[in-house]
Amino acid sequence: MESKVCYVCGKENLSKDEIGLIKKLLDKNTKRFYCIDCLAEYLEVDTEFLLEKVEEFKMQGCTLF
């Protein structure tokens, strides 16, 4: 599987949830990835809030996660 790196902090091996979240929230074909903390900062929300969203998307059956 392709490994992704956070565009901001350089964190390597982003998790499937982190990659899925970027695709879901920003762009399915994005070339820029963020770890969940940097994504939260970029979107100006709490990390915990994004984690809750991940669970919501999983509950909805989203195949990105």
Place this chain on the structure above:
Amino acid sequence: MIYADNAATTKVSDSVLGKMLPFLQEQYGNASSQYSLGVKAKRAVEQARQQVAVAIGAEPSEIVFTSGGSESNSWVIFSVSKGHVITSSIEHHSVLNSCHSLERKGIDVTYLPVDSKGRVSLNSIKEAIRSDTKLVSIILANNEIGTIQPIAEIGEYLRGRSILFHTDAVQAVGHIPVIVKELGVDFLTASSHKFNGAKGTGILYKRNGVSLPPLIFGGEQERGVRAGTENIAGIVAAGYAITESVTDMIPMAEKLSAFVRTTIRGIRAKIPNIIINGDENNRLPGMVNIVFDGVRGESLMHLLDLNGICVSTSSACSSEKDEPSHVLTALGLNEQQAKSAIRISYGRHNNMDEVETIVATIYNAYNKILATRNQTKGELEIT
């Protein structure tokens, strides 16, 4: 939270809630019971039937309460047992999927195209009619783009012909004037939760003299045409909600239209290449469907959600699927454009401050999404 998805559902108004609550805990009788508690429930149902009838210019005997708009639509469509049905390509799925079911039973269905604004033409109906056409079903106001169809014109043409005419008026009732006699329809569908009533209560107008075989069998509720213990609280809510909506319909429509104008103007000033779907001169007052070129509507919707704003990517009933909206593609949009649309639908509880917040948040979200397209800063991808 800013709720701007009133085409999906609406908040029950405080006054309506106050009217329905007693029927859940104090006046909880079954309307079929013979003792006083049941008689009171029955009386409440009949009062609601009267309120609904007055609101749409019908007789109380022409109003049947159902579980929702989907049941009402399915009921009418499934009443056709042979011949030919005409509908449009931009109907709600409760009509389209019912028609697909008829086709599997060997009944022919014609799905009329619409123009780029989402309008069905009377001429296309004239051309589609066959000697065995039994039913025409055309949505009054579309649930994704709000375009209002020439239902009265179609009704006038069909009058005197042996073809039944149904309109799905779920998005229209309570928002624009809907008088069944003026529309010339035999059946009309409405749903209480679309006009600040409660979920779980639908309305079917069935013109006196027209027969409709039951869809649900059981007891003698609803004069024997729709079995099942009545949802008294929901029916009471429907009666009060429709009365409330009709009472202030004109000023409310003006308010909602102003919200939509402000939204379009505000967004267009910052993002000039947006496309407004539907008929700008003939659509529901509180609804606007906008294409943001190059950005997925789903992403925009989720970023708005992160900011506490609720809008829709398409019809709420299909938004879990990753297919372009059948309504938007019917207008001629390509798949990418159709997936780049969001629907904003304002309601009576919104205000202009919220509208301005929505405009600003959309612009911010749009830019955040676009920024991720720029692959810069020496990004490293390891495969």
